[in-house]
Amino acid sequence: MMKKKAIISISSNQEIDKDDIIEVITPGDFYKDTHGFRVSYDETEISGMEGTKTKLLITEDKFMLEREGTTTTKMEFQKNNDSLSLYNTPYGMLELKIHTKDLKVNVNEEGGEVFVNYNLSIGGQKPQTTLLTIKIKA
Numbered sequence: 001m002m003k004k005k006a007i008i009s010i011s012s013n014q015e016i017d018k019d020d021i022i023e024v025i026t027p028g029d030f031y032k033d034t035h036g037f038r039v040s041y042d043e044t045e046i047s048g049m050e051g052t053k054t055k056l057l058i059t060e061d062k063f064m065l066e067r068e069g070t071t072t073t074k075m076e077f078q079k080n081n082d083s084l085s086l087y088n089t090p091y092g093m094l095e096l097k098i099h100t101k102d103l104k105v106n107v108n109e110e111g112g113e114v115f116v117n118y119n120l121s122i123g124g125q126k127p128q129t130t131l132l133t134i135k136i137k138a
Contacts, residue, residue: 005030011132012132015117026042035057036062096121097121098120111137
C-alpha cells in the first residue's frame with residue numbers, strides 16, 4: 001500500500017477530569033506494511049513538542065507510539081499488559097510505567113480508530129488513568 005495523506009485526530013483525557021480533553025488534529029502519512037498500519041506526523045507547537053516526529057504502529061492487538069526529536073520515547077500498549085518506557089525530554093529523562101486496561105482497534109486501508117484506556121505512572125508516582133482516542137482519515 002502506498003503512503004496516503006491522512007488527517008490524524010488525537011484526543012486524550014484523564015478519567016478523573018472528563019471535561020479536560022486535549023485534542024490535536026494534524027496532517028500525516030498513513031500506510032500499511034508487513035507489521036501493520038503505520039501513521040507518522042510532525043508534532044506542532046500546540047502539543048508542546050515542536051521538532052518531534054511521532055510514529056504509530058497499529059496491529060490487531062497492539063499499539064506502539066514512538067517519538068523522535070526534541071522528545072524521544074517508545075510506548076507500547078497491549079491489553080492487560082504492562083510496559084516500561086523511557087521518556088527523554090529537553091528537561092531530562094522520565095520513567096513511564098504503562099498498564100493497558102483496554103485496547104480497541106478498528107483500522108483498515110481508509111483509516112479508522114484506536115481507543116486505549118491505560119494507567120500511566122511517571123517516575124513512581126500514583127498512576128493516572130488516561131483515555132486516548134486516535135482517529136485516522138485517509
